[in-house]
Amino acid sequence: MANTVIGSSIVIDGEILGEEDLTIEGTVKGKIILKENLFVEQSGVVEADIETQTVTINGQVTGNISASDKVEIRSDGRMVGDIKAPRIIIADGAVFKGNVDMDV
Amino acid sequence: MNNAFETIVGEQTTIRGNLQGDEDLTIRGRVEGTITLSKTLMVETGGIVLADMDVKNAVVSGVVVGNIRASEVVQINEDGRMVGDITAPRVIIVAGASFKGNVDMGDIDRARPEPPRMETTERPRSTFSSRPTPASPAPARPAPARTRERAAPPARKEPERTSRSTRASKPASKPAKAAPKPPPKPKPRRSAPKPPSVAKGKKKVRKKK
Numbered sequence: 001m002a003n004t005v006i007g008s009s010i011v012i013d014g015e016i017l018g019e020e021d022l023t024i025e026g027t028v029k030g031k032i033i034l035k036e037n038l039f040v041e042q043s044g045v046v047e048a049d050i051e052t053q054t055v056t057i058n059g060q061v062t063g064n065i066s067a068s069d070k071v072e073i074r075s076d077g078r079m080v081g082d083i084k085a086p087r088i089i090i091a092d093g094a095v096f097k098g099n100v101d102m103d104v
Numbered sequence: 105m106n107n108a109f110e111t112i113v114g115e116q117t118t119i120r121g122n123l124q125g126d127e128d129l130t131i132r133g134r135v136e137g138t139i140t141l142s143k144t145l146m147v148e149t150g151g152i153v154l155a156d157m158d159v160k161n162a163v164v165s166g167v168v169v170g171n172i173r174a175s176e177v178v179q180i181n182e183d184g185r186m187v188g189d190i191t192a193p194r195v196i197i198v199a200g201a202s203f204k205g206n207v208d209m210g211d212i213d214r215a216r217p218e219p220p221r222m223e224t225t226e227r228p229r230s231t232f233s234s235r236p237t238p239a240s241p242a243p244a245r246p247a248p249a250r251t252r253e254r255a256a257p258p259a260r261k262e263p264e265r266t267s268r269s270t271r272a273s274k275p276a277s278k279p280a281k282a283a284p285k286p287p288p289k290p291k292p293r294r295s296a297p298k299p300p301s302v303a304k305g306k307k308k309v310r311k312k313k
């Protein structure tokens with residue numbers, strides 16, 4: 001399975017476009033557009049607007065998310081921004097501040 | 105989930121922007137912008153990089169368009185194609201690789217553009233000495249020529265008189281009279297580069313006013 005991994009000491013300032021899964025353990029600032037799944041790991045810091053199929057957040061995200069399938073914020077996750085997705089899961093312990101729109 | 109010991113940009117991923125990191129980076133997709141790493145960059149077959157890179161090592165098996173600056177080694181493998189400049193102490197280009205650009209390994213001494221400049225500055229000095237001789241018989245060269253051109257008629261007369269009387273008196277008289285005149289001396293240096301092409305006639309025309 002082809003997969004992109006951004007390591008913990010990597011900082012990307014720009015945009016990421018992809019048609020495969022993306023796992024972020026480092027820092028990304030800018031814009032992320034994927035056709036598959038985005039995983040923000042615990043050490044990951046994302047300051048970007050995200051457009052993807054699903055998002056799973058274990059780290060830190062600041063920005064707006066527009067997902068065509070699902071957005072999940074796990075217990076270690078912290079998010080500030082708006083979420084627009086048909087399905088949303090916010091686990092116990094997660095921190096979230098923003099608007100939620102499930103009417104896609 | 106994956107081998108998270110290094111960063112991998114997958115085949116179907118495009119990154120545009122600036123990338124910085126302290127770990128190895130493997131590119132199988134597309135990266136445009138700039139890459140700064142303190143470790144090894146590997147562009148695998150199928151990877152396309154349009155970026156300027158500042159890394160420790162670079163191993164290119166894909167397509168790279170951009171300049172690579174490495175502190176250790178740059179290697180272009182058989183499948184690798186690169187257009188751009190390489191600046192690194194060690195460079196390896198394997199048989200079958202394609203490369204177009206400049207290679208700078210930094211150890212070679214250079215000796216080119218500086219010497220000609222020195223020569224041009226020296227030339228005017230020689231013309232300088234030759235210039236005043238036809239203009240006036242005075243042995244002191246830069247001073248009499250300068251005074252002439254600047255002060256117009258009154259200046260001309262003074263040096264001539266002193267020259268007729270004694271050559272030795274000239275330097276003594278001149279400093280007293282030419283209190284404001286010393287500044288002209290640096291001028292020759294500025295205009296130094298010009299004389300060779302300009303020749304002598306032009307200067308006179310300028311300052312006649």
